[in-house]
Amino acid sequence: MIRIASVLLVVVAAAFAVAAPALADPAIVYSVGGKFDGSFNESAYSGVQRFQEETGGTVREFALERDSQSLQALRNFAGRGNAPIVAIGFNQANALSQVAPDYPETDFAIVDMVVDAPNVRSYVFKEHEGAYIGGLLAAMASETGTIGFVGGMDIPIIRRFLCGYKQGALAANADVTVLFNMAGDTPAAFTDPVRGGELATSQIKRGADVVIQAAGGTGIGVLQAVADAGVLGIGTDSNQNGLHPGRILTSIRKRVDNAVYDSFKAAAAGSFEPGIQVLGLAEGGMDWVLDDNNKDLVTPAMKAAAEAAVAGIADGSIKVHDVVADGACPF
Numbered sequence: 001m002i003r004i005a006s007v008l009l010v011v012v013a014a015a016f017a018v019a020a021p022a023l024a025d026p027a028i029v030y031s032v033g034g035k036f037d038g039s040f041n042e043s044a045y046s047g048v049q050r051f052q053e054e055t056g057g058t059v060r061e062f063a064l065e066r067d068s069q070s071l072q073a074l075r076n077f078a079g080r081g082n083a084p085i086v087a088i089g090f091n092q093a094n095a096l097s098q099v100a101p102d103y104p105e106t107d108f109a110i111v112d113m114v115v116d117a118p119n120v121r122s123y124v125f126k127e128h129e130g131a132y133i134g135g136l137l138a139a140m141a142s143e144t145g146t147i148g149f150v151g152g153m154d155i156p157i158i159r160r161f162l163c164g165y166k167q168g169a170l171a172a173n174a175d176v177t178v179l180f181n182m183a184g185d186t187p188a189a190f191t192d193p194v195r196g197g198e199l200a201t202s203q204i205k206r207g208a209d210v211v212i213q214a215a216g217g218t219g220i221g222v223l224q225a226v227a228d229a230g231v232l233g234i235g236t237d238s239n240q241n242g243l244h245p246g247r248i249l250t251s252i253r254k255r256v257d258n259a260v261y262d263s264f265k266a267a268a269a270g271s272f273e274p275g276i277q278v279l280g281l282a283e284g285g286m287d288w289v290l291d292d293n294n295k296d297l298v299t300p301a302m303k304a305a306a307e308a309a310v311a312g313i314a315d316g317s318i319k320v321h322d323v324v325a326d327g328a329c330p331f
Contacts, residue, residue, distance in 0.1 A: 025059060026057075026060070026082060026084050026263070027062070027085045027086070028086045029062050029063075029073045029085070029087050030062070030088050031091060031190075032091070035063050037220075038240065038243065039236070039240070041088060043237050043255070043257050044086075044088045044256045044259075046238070047256065048061070048260060050261050067091045067092075070087065070095035070096075071098060075102075078102070078106050078108075083107050083267060084121075084266075085107070085109070086109045086110070086260055086263050086264075087109070087111070088112075088260075090112045093113040093114075096115050100117040107272045107274075109259070111123045118274055119274055121273065121274050121277060123256075123263075124276065125278075125279050126322070127157060127160050128163060128167075128321065129286050130236075130254065130280075130287070131164030131168065132164045132167055133168060133306050133310060134212050134250070134288070135147075135167065135178075136309055137250055137298070137302055137305075138169055138212060138249065139168070139176045139210075141297065142173075142176070145177060146177040147208055147209070147211065147212075148178070148203035148210070148212070149212050150182075150203070150212070151180065151214045151215055152190040152215035152219070153182070153185060153186060154189075161214045162329070163323050163331060164320050166329065167321055168309070168320075179206055183195050190215060190218055193218055193222075194221055196220065196221030197224055200221070200222040200233075201225045201229065204226065204229045209232065210231065210234065211225075216237070219236065223235060223243055226247060227247040231247075232248070232297065233247060234249050234251065234252065235248055238253065239253060239289045241293035242291075242293050245293040246293070249297050250297075251288065251289040252286065255287065258284060258285065262277075281310055282313070
């Protein structure tokens, strides 16, 4: 009788072992522009690649062709049991705020916006800190005393970047002139390289000899225009130094890859927690790039100034104005 009971216990235990769900594949929904946009989405994809290479795992992916697809894409992944599900871009916040409550046991994350829900981790960045370094280097590299800024959609995140850029430039040259334009007032402003090229060309004709882009895919046109004109550009989000070697002064990276990787790794370790993650220079959320493609453009004095500024911002001795938290840009 005891032997029969033991056999039954083994059978029941085996049944539960078979029934126990395996860890679901994580999933990601890229913003419009495709995962090979050379900018924001591609940085996210780098995080996906790092996770896959380290773990051998699979990540389910979907790239939006238009914002209206976000709601269905998020629902489809949640309905299939994928987790965590990472939404890339502020434009997916509304869709995620609708989907997350319907799947309370599913972990979600969003990059570049806050969604207040008990199962959502929100990653936001201190863009103004990275932009300060870009402005500092731009002003130091400029021979005309005029630099430019081309933003994508006119939203607080881009205005925050613009203000930090201005502040950094003024720290290097109190007499610098900063020209700026926004590409539009809808998400399409991030996917129009022709428009980016036109705006950059206009600024170059007005004397700008260094132009930063904060415009996603639109920024690819900005960098093409500066290369064609023989002046300097500054990339953002991803490392764009290699797009036009010798013409990209540096790239101010928003480490979307780290946010994506962090989400997937935390879920795999069972330590995924909701809440807001704010990432700046000190937290590894922003940085600037020096590599073989731009090393001849960055002088020792420029490198030293940038490193000193990074240290000062990280330890709080340099305060970079944040238009979201501190109000209108004073520069």
